[in-house]
Amino acid sequence: MEEKKANTDPISETPPKEHNRFVRYFINLGARIKGWFVDKYTAVKDFFVELFRKRPKEEFEPEGPQLSRGERFRRGLKSQSGWLFVAPALILMAVFTFYPIIAAFIGSFQQDYIAAANQGHGSFNGWGFGNFVRVLKGDTGTGGADFVQCLVNTLVLTFVSVPLSTLLALLISVALNSIKKVQKAYQTILFLPYLTNALAMGAVFATFFKIIGTASNTETVGIVNIVLGWFGIDPIDWVGLNSPHWEIGSMRIPWAKYIVAIIYEIWSGLPFKILILFSAMQSINKQYYDAAKVDGASRWTVLWKITAPMIMPQISYLLVTGIMGGMKQYSAIVGLFGVTMGQDYDMGTMVGYLYNYIELGQTGYAFAGSLMLFVIIMIITWINNKVTKKRTTYR
């Protein structure tokens, strides 16, 4: 009987086509997205069907005499009291999160928006992708920051400093974990930068790298240049107007400033990362290390084969949050390079770009930029999740 059924079954006769992994992934994704919509659709449909269902009267008042109007109101209110509890948060989010998101989304499609026109209500010149096109082309006509420059700066700073900072934090945590005396004191010292204001730190950092006078006629140089001088290297104007840079097409690569910013980012990112990694290491069962010792593992092997995989959840957390934070970098850049973010915004970041155009009154460009930043962060985070998920689930 079963055999017969199997023979007549058309599906079993033609086996499904073998797709490669890439195609399979997208087929899968499509099915999941469709499933999501179907679920939502059924839920909404059920809700309305239930809402408009003709119900017999006794279902509303199943027992007892007719309730008074006040009592019915009181009961009705009570059944909806959950909303009351979430209301404060909901109202705040609506005003400060949802409204701005929607307004920015709408505003990004309003071309040539002028805030001051139309008695302060603002005016715009039709709907379309004009803002996006101009932002991407760098054709804003206001002398403000350049989007591509800002994007490249942000990506370089983030993807160099976050992995380096995490790696350094890992090594420092291992060192911290292996000392016994004054461990607490070191912990405190290492955590101090976390409590310090970013702008203040940036300003102090800039002083380290500063130069007063010209490169050939230096009167005062910062500590970094003094140290370089011991090795016979001429002072470099790290953060000033004569800072060395490369030019690629219309884009500037201010490598000296990159170095300063990256060193700063690594340094300021360390405390939190050390805190997280160190506490994660403390919770690893000591027996794994005893076992590794008996098995003749070197310190290096222990670090990469045992410690690092064991704290992989924390490492990936730091990478994800570090990259998201790096994409939103702004205040430190201002602290280091001033409000113009270097020379003609050559050290501008994505968030810096947004502030810049809001300040210039060109909110349309700022909106368009913010929308693109949002999409970029979303894509990076999604990739991040995909990559790290594989490595972190072993329990």
Add this chain to the structure above:
Amino acid sequence: MKISIQHLTKIFPSRTKGGKAVHAVEDMNIEIPSGKLVGLLGPSGCGKSTTLFMLSGLESPSSGKIFFDDQDVTTLAAEKRGIGLVFQNYALYPHMTVEQNIRFPLDNMRINKEEGRARALDAARLVQIEDLMARKPSELSGGQQQRVAIARALVKMPNVLLLDEPLSNLDARLRLQTREEIKRIQRTTGITTVFVTHDQEEAMSICDTMVVMKLGIVQQIGAPQEIYDDPNNLFVANFLGTPPINIFKGKIEGGKVYIGGEAVASSSYDDREVFVGIRPEGFVYDENGAFTLNVDHIEVMGRDKSVVAVHESSTKPIVRCIIDSDVALPADATTLKFNIKPYKLYLFDAETEERLR
């Protein structure tokens, strides 16, 4: 490989100022012949695990020496001693597969991949887990994890295999099965094996030699049966045997051993207060026997029956006597009389608790 431990002592300094230092192991002397299975047995805190960790090199002794054959390994690092160590909770690396776990020691020895894989498979075959090589430890049962841990210890072909409470995390049935397994593996490999346990039954069933410890001091060393039949002191007699030995307060007077008012055996020792230990199987039912017990109830086990009784001189709430099932006991008797097998009766000094020999 022969192991000899000479005057081994481990003192843990006190945590608080002016507190008392803990003497975990004191002046231990053992010779372990090559290829034997040796059990360190004792209650918690008797220093048996500390001894094992000193053998492994993870703890360093306060004084004394350890020799593997003729080599002094006292100060040798753990990884250079050529030992395999199985931890109480296995310490399998959770992020590695079974195969990676087993191969970990080989990778550290820079053995090439092909050979490493072959040796890992051999070790896995020995403990019968070759089908589980691709799994992660979290996907294994306790018994399987245990086997992986043993395979990991064996794969580098150690001179000495050390097992720390290998069976304590397993359920009762698996424990029985695994202890046979350990015995079998030890026999096939011929590796000198030292294992730690607090379960006397476990130790007695698989050890060639047993070391009974209490509070860091070795009480007795010998073959299990030897120690059971000839305990050195009250502690050893009490610790070994299920059901446990019966202990009575008694005295020696004029060449006779008295429990309560009854003379149960003769003795050549001077008059003194003693503890009298009688193994449960040392009672022989006799209507005119020398020793009277007040019967509480009788448990029938099939193979034999055990008389559960009380006696005013007993140091334990009940006295248990194991009698062959074909011995007819009078029904509903409230008292029974027994003779005592002389070789199942031990006398211990009431003060020192040492055996009178």
